[in-house]
Amino acid sequence: MKIIKDPTETKIKLNTKSILITRSNTPTNNEFRTLTIKCFNQNNPHKIPDLFPETQYEYTNTEKIRIRRLNVSYYLEGNDIVINDLEEAYIIKEENKIVLKGYQLEVEHRDLK
Numbered sequence: 001m002k003i004i005k006d007p008t009e010t011k012i013k014l015n016t017k018s019i020l021i022t023r024s025n026t027p028t029n030n031e032f033r034t035l036t037i038k039c040f041n042q043n044n045p046h047k048i049p050d051l052f053p054e055t056q057y058e059y060t061n062t063e064k065i066r067i068r069r070l071n072v073s074y075y076l077e078g079n080d081i082v083i084n085d086l087e088e089a090y091i092i093k094e095e096n097k098i099v100l101k102g103y104q105l106e107v108e109h110r111d112l113k
Helices: none
Strands: 002-005 011-014 018-023 033-040 055-062 064-068 081-083 086-094 097-104
Touching: 018 086, 033 097, 055 097, 081 097
Parallel strands: 002 055, 064 097
Antiparallel strands: 011 086, 018 033, 018 081, 033 055, 086 097
16 A cells, blocks of 8 residues: 655645545644545445555545535544545645545446345
């Protein structure tokens, strides 16, 4: 797993199938929390125990993330947002805000096999 903390690029292109968006609960001296974007090569990574992301981006002191043009799932069991069926995605940093946008296949229902 590759962890990238506070990347200097303002725009990053991701070639990934699924993204899991989380926040850290670790207290820091920053005004805002740390945003974590985990990239996986298969859908629904939260359902697979011991699955590690291919790449993980961490942005400290982040106020919010805006998600544009993507279908997302928010699971109430945890505090994670899952985005599946990605063709490509972009992380765009704007001061202490992040914009995540991209392109994906639209899948309404999955086989539960």
